Amino acid sequence: MNRLEIIAVRTYGDYVMQAGTYMRAFCREIRGTSLAGAYLYVNPSVPGDLAVILSWSSMSVTEQKSDIGLMLSDQLKQFGLVDHVFWIMVDEDEK
Numbered sequence: 001m002n003r004l005e006i007i008a009v010r011t012y013g014d015y016v017m018q019a020g021t022y023m024r025a026f027c028r029e030i031r032g033t034s035l036a037g038a039y040l041y042v043n044p045s046v047p048g049d050l051a052v053i054l055s056w057s058s059m060s061v062t063e064q065k066s067d068i069g070l071m072l073s074d075q076l077k078q079f080g081l082v083d084h085v086f087w088i089m090v091d092e093d094e095k
Helices: 014-033 067-076
Strands: 003-010 037-042 049-056 081-088
């Protein structure tokens, strides 16, 4: 099973650039360790909406957010409102 964590921040003004820089560096660092896939997304309709999506495939699936995701969501609070959600992929053959 795969799992996803979506850590989104809604920010404004000068914080948009600062949050984006921080999130890009975070993604590069995580991808460099091969712990997870980590990519930055922006909402083209809402300036200041940014999200990091972490994708885990090699970790055992637990029903909780990762320590790395929790650390990122805590750090992003300095830039604005943060939303952190956790998803587990369900195989179509499973019931």
